[in-house]
Amino acid sequence: MATVKEQLIEHVMKDEVSIPCGKVTVVGVGAVGMACAISILTKELTDELALVDVIEDKLKGEMMDLQHGGLFLRTPKIVADKDYSCTANSKVVVVTAGARQQEGESRLNLVQRNVNIFKFIIPNIVKYSPNCIILVVSNPVDVLTYVAWKLSGFPRNRVIGSGCNLDSARFRYLMGEKLNLHPSSCHGWVIGEHGDSSVPVWSGVNVAGVSLKNLNPGMGTDEDKENWKEVHKQVVESAYEVIKLKGYTSWAIGMSVADLVESIMKNLRKVHPVSTMVQGMHGVKDEVFLSIPCVLSSSGLSDVVKMTLKSDEEEQLRKSADTLWGIQKELKL
Amino acid sequence: MALGTSNSYHFGGVVYLGIIKQPFLFVFFFFFIGKKTPNHCSPISEKDTRKQNIIYNTMATVKDKLIREVNPGEPVVAGAKVTIVGVGQVGMACAISILQSNIADNVTLIDVMEDKLMGEVMDLQHGSLFLKSTITAAKDYSETADSKLCIITAGVRQKEGESRLNLVQRNVEVFKHIIPNLAKYSPDAILLVVSNPVDILTYVSWKLSGFPSHRVMGSGTNLDTARFRFLIGEKLKINSSSVHGYIIGEHGDSSVPVWSETNVAGVSLQSLNPYLDTENDPEEWKQIHKQVVDSAYEVIKLKGYTSWAIGLSVSTLAQSILKNLRIVHPVSYLIKDLHGIKEEVFLSLPCVLGSSGVCGIIKQSLKESETARLKKSSETLWAIQKDLKL
Numbered sequence: 001m002a003t004v005k006e007q008l009i010e011h012v013m014k015d016e017v018s019i020p021c022g023k024v025t026v027v028g029v030g031a032v033g034m035a036c037a038i039s040i041l042t043k044e045l046t047d048e049l050a051l052v053d054v055i056e057d058k059l060k061g062e063m064m065d066l067q068h069g070g071l072f073l074r075t076p077k078i079v080a081d082k083d084y085s086c087t088a089n090s091k092v093v094v095v096t097a098g099a100r101q102q103e104g105e106s107r108l109n110l111v112q113r114n115v116n117i118f119k120f121i122i123p124n125i126v127k128y129s130p131n132c133i134i135l136v137v138s139n140p141v142d143v144l145t146y147v148a149w150k151l152s153g154f155p156r157n158r159v160i161g162s163g164c165n166l167d168s169a170r171f172r173y174l175m176g177e178k179l180n181l182h183p184s185s186c187h188g189w190v191i192g193e194h195g196d197s198s199v200p201v202w203s204g205v206n207v208a209g210v211s212l213k214n215l216n217p218g219m220g221t222d223e224d225k226e227n228w229k230e231v232h233k234q235v236v237e238s239a240y241e242v243i244k245l246k247g248y249t250s251w252a253i254g255m256s257v258a259d260l261v262e263s264i265m266k267n268l269r270k271v272h273p274v275s276t277m278v279q280g281m282h283g284v285k286d287e288v289f290l291s292i293p294c295v296l297s298s299s300g301l302s303d304v305v306k307m308t309l310k311s312d313e314e315e316q317l318r319k320s321a322d323t324l325w326g327i328q329k330e331l332k333l
Numbered sequence: 334m335a336l337g338t339s340n341s342y343h344f345g346g347v348v349y350l351g352i353i354k355q356p357f358l359f360v361f362f363f364f365f366i367g368k369k370t371p372n373h374c375s376p377i378s379e380k381d382t383r384k385q386n387i388i389y390n391t392m393a394t395v396k397d398k399l400i401r402e403v404n405p406g407e408p409v410v411a412g413a414k415v416t417i418v419g420v421g422q423v424g425m426a427c428a429i430s431i432l433q434s435n436i437a438d439n440v441t442l443i444d445v446m447e448d449k450l451m452g453e454v455m456d457l458q459h460g461s462l463f464l465k466s467t468i469t470a471a472k473d474y475s476e477t478a479d480s481k482l483c484i485i486t487a488g489v490r491q492k493e494g495e496s497r498l499n500l501v502q503r504n505v506e507v508f509k510h511i512i513p514n515l516a517k518y519s520p521d522a523i524l525l526v527v528s529n530p531v532d533i534l535t536y537v538s539w540k541l542s543g544f545p546s547h548r549v550m551g552s553g554t555n556l557d558t559a560r561f562r563f564l565i566g567e568k569l570k571i572n573s574s575s576v577h578g579y580i581i582g583e584h585g586d587s588s589v590p591v592w593s594e595t596n597v598a599g600v601s602l603q604s605l606n607p608y609l610d611t612e613n614d615p616e617e618w619k620q621i622h623k624q625v626v627d628s629a630y631e632v633i634k635l636k637g638y639t640s641w642a643i644g645l646s647v648s649t650l651a652q653s654i655l656k657n658l659r660i661v662h663p664v665s666y667l668i669k670d671l672h673g674i675k676e677e678v679f680l681s682l683p684c685v686l687g688s689s690g691v692c693g694i695i696k697q698s699l700k701e702s703e704t705a706r707l708k709k710s711s712e713t714l715w716a717i718q719k720d721l722k723l
Contacts, residue, residue: 003616005569007605008597035429038641042433061635068628068642070566071559071573072649169462176461179396183462207399215398226394238459245452251429252459259463 020077022265023048025087025129027121028097029055029062029080032137035254036094037066043258044074045265050087051080053097084124090132092261093125095148098138103244110139115147115331122151133264133300136275137162137257141194142324143331145275145289150333157300161275163194163291166256168273170235171200178231181207190235191273191291191307193320198291199313200232260296267298276301278321282314286325290317412438413655416471416480416519418511419487420444420453423527426644427484427651428457428468435465436652441480443471444487474514480522481688482654483515484647485538488528493633500529505537505721512541523654523690526551526665527647531584532714533721535665535679540723548690551665553681554580556646557588558663560625568621571597579663579697580625581681583710588681589703590622650686657688666691668711672704676715680707 024046026033033051040046049066053059063080070078079086087093098114118138125134134152136145136159145161152159167190172183179186187206192199202220205212218224220232242249263270274296275289281304284290293305309317415437417424424442431437440457444450454470461468471477488504508528515524524542526535526549535551542549557580559573566573578595580588592610595602608614632639653660661683668680671694685693699707 001615004602004606004609004618008600008602009569009571034641038426038429038644039433042430042645057635058637061632061637062641064628065632065636065639065641068556068560068563068632068639069645070563072645076572166459170459173459173461179399181400210399212395212399216395219395228395238455242452242456242459245448246456247452249456249459251425251453251456254429255433255460255463 019089020048021091022046023050023090023092024261024265025050025052025090025093025125025132027052027087027093027095027125028138029053029059030096030100031248031250032100032253033094033096034062035250036096036137036257037062037254039254039258040094040261041066041073041075041078043262045258045261046075046091048077048079049075050090051078052082052084052087053080054082056082084128087125088128090125090129092133092135092264093129094135094137094257094261095121095125095144096137097121098144100248101139101239101243104240111143111327112331114138114140114144115333118144118147118151119333122148126152126154131158133158133160135160135162135257135260135264137253139194142275142289142291142320143327146277146287146324146328147331147333149277149289156277157302160260160294160296160301161194161289161291162253162257162260163275163289164190164192164198164273165260165291166253167194167198167235167291169252169256169259170238171231174231174234175205178228179207189273189293189307190232191293192317193290193324194275196236197316197320197323198232198236199316199320200235201307201309201313202228203310204307263296264298264300269295269297269302271305272296274301276304278317281306282309282317284318284321286321286328288321288324288328290320290324411479414439414441414480414482415651415655416441416443416477416483416515416522418443418483418485418515419528420446420450421486421490422638422640423490423643424484424486425453426640427486427527427647428453428644430644430648431651432457432464432466432468434648434652436648436655437466437482439467439469441469441471441477443474443477447472474518477515478518480515480519482525482651483519483522484525484527484651485511485515485534486527487511488534490529490638494630501533501717502721504528504530504534505723508534508537508541509723512538516542516544522548524549525647525650525654527643529584532665532679532681533718536677536714536718537721537723539667539679546667547692549667550684550686550691551584551679551681552643552647552650553584553665553679554582554588554663555650555681556643557584557625557681559642559646560628561590561621564621564624565595565602568618569597579683580622581663581683581697581703582707583680583714584665586626587706587710587713588622588626589706589710590625591697591699591703592618593700593703594697653686654688654690659685659687659692661695662686664691666694668707671696672699672707674708674711676711676718678711678714678718680710680714 141161149159171188171190172186175186176183189201190198213219219228271293273291275291278284278290294301295303457468531551539549562573562576565576579591582589603609609618663681665679665681683695684691
């Protein structure tokens with residue numbers, strides 16, 4: 001007897017192998033990975049989402065939970081497997097896997113634990129998606145983006161760290177609170193290391209092109225009566241504070257990653273502060289990754305913006321670079 | 334004639350100029366500068382402006398210098414506000430889905446666990462650049478005032494293997510604190526109950542709030558139906574949105590799949606396979622309903638809880654309500670006097686949702702076996718409800 005499907009539907013074409021055109025893989029289904037996933041899904045950035053992790057039950061449960069929401073989404077294929085073959089032909093691979101910061105722990109402490117995890121992940125990604133763009137989120141992101149770059153053998157335009165995209169978003173949010181404006185109208189760039197020594201570029205902070213530093217020359221210094229320096233301090237402490245209150249951070253990083261994925265998938269050529277190889281810029285001599293404003297397109301990171309920095313800002317970048325290189329040269333890759 | 338840069342901070346330039354000339358009143362003057370008053374744009378001379386600016390520029394904030402306020406102090410017209418009670422996995426999944434769908438002007442979250450609440454709200458606020466809604470952490474229920482929609486996810490969650498009905502009395506106690514508070518501060522709101530057992534807790538919310546029944550509904554079988562349509566879609570290799578079918582009745586083990594009206598493009602599946610809802614079906618379509626019932630238990634067993642699907646499903650209900658879309662969704666509603674039900678119970682039926690809540694109910698032609706199952710569910714629910722201490 002013919003099945004319901006056969007009675008209902010007539011197939012009228014010769015089957016071809018369909019290759020996904022905008023597939024996104026998220027490696028790691030912890031809180032950050034799943035927040036990236038739900039943001040990417042609700043922003044309808046892809047036609048296929050793949051999830052990978054080593055914990056099989058959790059992985060399957062998360063996949064099912066997302067699939068059950070299929071009626072409300074426009075991403076028809078959601079797959080998950082411990083085996084990387086399910087990630088084949090991805091356009092963008094978001095890596096969130098790895099150990100997370102404990103309360104009070106700095107990002108740099110996580111390094112060696114996460115390098116070992118990457119030694120398994122990165123070659124697998126490359127094997128199944130040799131042309132993809134790798135977006136590293138795991139911390140310490142600048143070091144791990146370097147690690148991913150080395151382990152993948154990819155050109156530097158296809159290995160990007162989420163870097164200070166989130167720090168800048170937090171900065172703009174706090175700036176918006178201070179000025180009672182929406183963050184999208186508050187412009188400010190936090191660059192350098194994603195972490196304790198990020199650099200707020202006060203000279204560039206503006207609303208509608210009006211430089212705030214011109215209105216308040218003391219901005220960013222200890223003499224500033226309005227204490228704008230506190231805004232950057234809060235950005236640095238944000239993660240620690242949220243971790244202390246709810247145990248981890250997820251939503252903000254998820255949304256900021258989706259923002260980056262959007263620029264890549266839609267070839268927007270938007271400028272984002274993300275972690276890239278900065279050797280030769282701002283006096284940095286070593287092969288380190290730090291966040292500077294970069295143009296993101298379907299080829300990945302195609303261009304970088306050459307900021308005019310003050311000498312003390314460049315000094316801070318070089319100091320970060322030295323710290324990171326000090327860690328990187330000890331790594332066993 | 335130029336106006337001083339900080340006009341909003343004082344009554345009239347001319348009055349204060351006299352005080353400026355006397356240094357010993359300097360401190361007193363600055364006391365006043367911080368006080369916001371309605372913006373009297375009284376015209377002052379160029380010379381006065383320069384004198385003012387010497388003083389004001391050293392004290393005026395960046396904000397003052399950057400922005401000339403227009404109509405400060407004018408009350409902000411309340412937009413579409415949604416309150417979510419409970420910042421557990423379900424509450425937060427509802428929050429992120431609603432925020433990313435841009436349907437609410439403000440999302441207010443409230444929970445008894447203060448640190449967790451602050452942390453979750455901070456985490457969302459840090460993503461404000463990517464959103465078009467404001468997010469508030471309510472320290473007490475007064476901050477939930479004037480909500481258009483209140484979503485209740487609070488309560489204890491099902492343990493592995495625990496049936497929904499077992500959760501009842503634990504959650505009734507929690508609701509006795511929540512519902513009267515919500516009703517007090519948002520007397521015109523619509524209540525959407527998600528906590529399980531949802532049908533009973535929707536009844537409880539209706540009783541505790543004193544709201545008319547059309548403003549109290551439960552997420553009910555909205556999610557069961559979504560899972561049902563997803564699974565059928567997988568079997569037919571068609572997108573779930575093109576599969577039409579409803580699961581009604583109790584959200585849980587005894588939900589009722591209305592096979593007779595399940596169709597694709599109007600073609601009833603049962604007309605193609607009359608054994609569809611029986612044990613004799615070689616294609617085992619009945620398994621699909623069983624999978625729907627087992628879904629929640631399975632996801633809980635694998636990842637510890639369910640969140641994403643329920644969050645997305647609640648967001649679509651919120652959208653229909655806030656935007657008065659009049660879309661039909663299966664939600665838990667007071668079913669008394671329909672399909673032969675006599676008791677005051679809430680069960681899911683396809684309802685038209687709009688800004689006043691449940692605007693209408695679709696009158697399905699149910700088979701006797703289907704109506705019988707609804708009656709049995711309502712008897713089971715009533716047996717529990719009548720013993721509740723409300």
